[in-house]
Amino acid sequence: MKYSKTELMIFVAARLMEDYSTCFIGTGIPMLAASLAQKLHAPHLIPIFEFGGIGANLKKLPRAVGEGRTFYRALAATGICDIMESAQRGFIDYGFLGGAQIDPYGNLNTTVIGEHSRPKVRLPGSGGGNDVGSLCWRTIIIMKHEKKRFVEKVDFITTPGYLGGKGKREESGLPEGTGPYRVVTDLALLDFDEETKRMRVISLHPGVTLEEVKENTGFELLVKEPLEVTPEPTEEELRILREEVDKERYYI
């Protein structure tokens, strides 16, 4: 069976989405994963988009977090304050985010590469990222696994992960019991060690070796034994992704 690395990443992210859970969906792969999850195992998944869409039917894939597709046949269309206040109240279970850089504690950078005042590369900035990572119960990060992205220290903490380690989030004032939960990459599935809050490999994607994952990570990775192998998508699941989720081929 042939599938791309991006496709597998979408499947892994979609499997993490539970039926009847509230999911804050950011731009890009999270949109595909949510749409796929609705079609496969989580028909009652409640996608939440930052500018007001709650419980949309993701019939057509959104290209922006405020466009009509984020509230197509939705249960409610409100505004950004209501959405963010819901997250701050504790109503949003999962937040899905991407980033340009991530460090061992799950801190994310989507603001600048280099110095803030004269950046080498200016990225879009926080958008809702900081709020999603701060206020949702569990944050799931979806990123390409590359050494230049998985770095010891991010150039700019746009969105807080576990900051400098266990207890640091709470010390800074962020709500208790929140933080990064999983990291989905094109090579592996990772979580964060309970004691150190450092990133840890828990499952390798089919055909990927642990060495390969380590080679593509710019910091020392923890490994959970025994390592699992990520299940592959079925033919039917792949067909749904290609023919129903991303018909317009924006992402895959």
Add this chain to the structure above:
Amino acid sequence: MGNKTIEIVEEGIGELIQKPDVEEFRKFVRDKKRRTLVEKVMDEKEAVSQFIKDGDYIGVELYGTVRAPLSIIREIVRQGKKNLRLAGQGLLEIDYLLAADLVTAMDVTYIGYEVLGLSPIFRRAAENGKVKIVEWSNAAMAWRFKAAAMGVPFIPIRSMLGSDTFKYSAAKVIMCPFTGIKLCLLPALILDVGIIHVHKADKYGNCVIEGISGFAFEMARASKRLIISTEEIVSTDEIRRYPEKTIIPYFLTDAIVYAPFGSHPGEMVYLYERDEEHLRMFLKMCETEEGTKKYMDEYIYSVKNHKEYLEKIGIEKLMKLKYEKMGR
């Protein structure tokens, strides 16, 4: 518990580019916001020249490709309003103003084209250090408007803590006097001019938005002057029959500009789709300074007004976008 002062634990190093002067705002609202129902319909030229001054702090809602007030922004560019300070939560709005070199400082949350990638114009401006940039999150910007709408100088929140987004902002961290937890305090953001594109409005400025309301409710109330562009002008009788739909009442509004397809190349939910072709062309041209200049000349400077802009886009394209819209 003898301590009667609230301790400031941490402060962002970003500049506060618009002070939350709520006393001045109150007086402005008392003296300048008309209570009477007066007709406010005018063209974009008049609205921009009458209500926007060089050096103003302006903001737009929603953003870039969604319910974007682009006919007004193009007019600001044509009139060359200088030294603007911006609430940067937009795409095309921000890019047009940056490309025209009209901006000195921005409160930024996100400037990028999502699925279509980064903004080359914003990248160049930031990387050259040409524009002062202060960082915020999306919720923070919306809540800053909310604080202004409430008429208070700050609002406490629970995000931005611990991050560099906070460090490069003008927010402060305090210990909550009721619970003892740390909170991030955001300064209210009072706009000199807010600009919003809506589905329907009457001649007095009562406005209806369909679909999500983004941050229109808060921003309209956080603005000293408010310019509204609208897809349709409806009768006040229709407004009065569905008052629960009036998200922006007349007394907030200073100008009503009739602008069908005013969000083009962005979308207007239930009315027309976004112009994907145009957006891709724009992004391609903006990869270079020369291309950007060419785009600006062709689609902004060389057209006199919104009507001419629409003629340039062409009725065929506009009808196609109308046809492609998603239904309910």
